[in-house]
Amino acid sequence: MKFEDYPAPVYPPRCAHPCEECGLRRSPAFLAVSAAELDAIQSFRSGTRVVEAGGRIVGEDRPSAQLYTLYSGWAFRYKTLSDGRRQILSFLLPGDFIGLQDEFADGHTHGVEAVTGTTLCTFERDTLWDLFHTQPKLGYHITWLAAREEKLVDDNLVTAGRRNAGERVAMLLMHLYRRAERAGMVRDGWAEFPFNQQHIADALGLSLVHTNKTLRRLQRLGLYKLDSGWLRILEPHALEALGDYFERPMLPAPLI
Amino acid sequence: MKFEDYPAPVYPPRCAHPCEECGLRRSPAFLAVSAAELDAIQSFRSGTRVVEAGGRIVGEDRPSAQLYTLYSGWAFRYKTLSDGRRQILSFLLPGDFIGLQDEFADGHTHGVEAVTGTTLCTFERDTLWDLFHTQPKLGYHITWLAAREEKLVDDNLVTAGRRNAGERVAMLLMHLYRRAERAGMVRDGWAEFPFNQQHIADALGLSLVHTNKTLRRLQRLGLYKLDSGWLRILEPHALEALGDYFERPMLPAPLI
DNA sequence: CGTATCTTTGAAGGTAGTCAAGGACCGTGG
DNA sequence: CCACGGTCCTTGACTACCTTCAAAGATACG
Known part of the structure; x- marks a missing residue:
């Protein structure tokens, strides 16, 4: 479910x-x-x-x-x-x-x-x-x-300390997608993705320009799509492998 | 006191x-x-x-x-x-x-x-x-x-995300010195410093070689001394300014 | 004295930063 | 309707910081 x-x-x-x-x-x-x-x-x-x-x-x-x-x-x-x-x-x-x-x-x-x-x-x-x-x-x-x-x-x-640009972007995309999914912010495989490239750069410790070039590279490889604020992961396994980041199922969290 | x-x-x-x-x-x-x-x-x-x-x-x-x-x-x-x-x-x-x-x-x-x-x-x-x-x-x-x-x-x-090598090293030296001081591990201005350069590199997200070169550079500038496991800060203000890192007085902590 | 670990240095190469400028998109207002 | 400014995205060229590779000292230890 x-x-x-x-x-x-x-x-x-x-x-x-x-x-x-x-x-x-x-x-x-x-x-x-x-x-x-x-x-x-x-x-x-x-x-x-x-x-x-x-x-x-x-x-x-x-x-x-x-x-x-x-x-x-x-x-x-x-x-x-x-x-x-x-x-x-x-x-x-x-x-x-x-x-x-x-x-x-x-x-x-x-x-x-x-x-x-x-x-x-x-x-x-x-x-x-x-x-x-x-x-x-x-x-x-x-x-x-x-x-x-x-x-x-x-x-x-x-x-930020040990991954290169491609790995960083791969890891962030997967991570944000998974969290959005868990929070019920995914519809038909598209996750809300309200960030601009400056957000991503600042999260990953990269410059804006290099973030842009890396995003485009992974997009041209067909790993994901990004369309007017919505993200779709096309190749989750490839992104997980590239980022060396494998999410485990998350436990129910307390809500205060 | x-x-x-x-x-x-x-x-x-x-x-x-x-x-x-x-x-x-x-x-x-x-x-x-x-x-x-x-x-x-x-x-x-x-x-x-x-x-x-x-x-x-x-x-x-x-x-x-x-x-x-x-x-x-x-x-x-x-x-x-x-x-x-x-x-x-x-x-x-x-x-x-x-x-x-x-x-x-x-x-x-x-x-x-x-x-x-x-x-x-x-x-x-x-x-x-x-x-x-x-x-x-x-x-x-x-x-x-x-x-x-x-x-x-x-x-x-x-x-790791936003400081360059010199800033990283400056910040780490000051940070570890201050914490050692608080823990009573400083004697006569010399703090216990049991780390090797691989530790520092892995903490800062730098390579071992570049960590070494950066440490030497700051040492030659006369900012600190490191002698057989003991660290002395010679220019705390310069290191704080370089690392853009200013420790505030720490509150007493709980001890479990 | 030999081995292992850690430090130091040089040289070469690549990844990522900086600079610069154009393009796409959008809302606003003339 | 279109001009305009603002924000964000994209690309190229150049630079430089940092990594990698290699090898030689230094130090400690058995």
Whole structure:
């Protein structure tokens, strides 16, 4: 059974309803929660926020007072050096938790930017400990999310450090496709792909020009198609082999 | 007051004593804990393990059944591609928690290797949830550690993706010196530096040869000295400016 | 003293960065 | 309707940073 068959909301206009009606939760990508936990999440949640495409979710200069769960849309975490060079650390999809890294900040924060229009559930940072205290299970889940997020960055570091341009692009395309698939953002083999080549370059640690040339090369080889914001993988095995990157089936994730 | 003034054990032969006598805890780098928490940690701990220099702490093929706190020595986390290219993800110092990333594994694990001889406190993975349940505060602390660890990898990703060789080396030297200082491994301005150039190359995503040439260049410029396993920073401001990397004062960390 | 490991250096080649400019597409407004 | 500016994509030419290959020192150790 594919995720497309589930009524997962791709871009709900807004999430103003109670958590128990949350559309995301119907997806099998997320763990079921008890009624008590859902209550705790509901009261942990302080509101909803909408950010337009290209807008800033969290500024790079200081940690935000809020934590977020991305409810719909695509976003990314990034850091910039003082001369403007930017590195994208990881991409964020619905269900991803935002802001944990800064919870224990010694400065050195990162920014979060929306790629598409996004909606977010907001939580107040200073109530986090209370959540751990009253609902240890949810604390455990948050640790789960933090650990998963770090694994993503681990993989990206291997890519930036040890893969060449072709391998990097192959790995990123497969990775984003798989995550989109899991999040129910694939229809008929086409995945939402709202990124421009500057995003890809900044994620892979390549220049814009070289990213373009590498993308075109792999496209001419017939490995994938990209059409007005939608991605289709034509040769998944070739891309996986080229990138030396083989996704394992993903476990259901907690959703806070 | 400098950390050197504290009686922090640099390389205790072994940690077989109860946690309340733990030498690490005397360091101001770590948060104080209550007696009840210390009891919980003590009963969470299942034993002690010693790994010789260069030995494998956690294999790359499968998640280990144990979690660890590094008690003494230096180690690193790494991943290797199928053709042998290796990327070091982060370095580990006393107090660092090991194995969390695999707690929620979907495969895709990483290895951990000892640089020097190390001693580790061991915990059984399947008792982690129990710890969260009975001691939410410690669960919160574990999340703290996970978030800090991810920030380290974030920084390393920026380095591998967007810094050139000189900047990478400058940043790594400053970073390791600062962490050694905090861990009480600096004496008279000399920090323990047990790494060979292959370690540095694998951490920075550079080739061994180019790493060597870059190290020599910065050394000839008089920015640092390296002598039989000990590092002295001669020009901290120059190195920080070159690497565009400015450490903020670090908060006391939890110690599990 | 011989072997293994690590460091150092030179030379050659290639991958990726930089510079520059044209093209495609889109929305806006004259 | 078409001109215009903006953003993003594409391509070529040139440059340079970094990798690879090769081999010679240095150091430690049995």
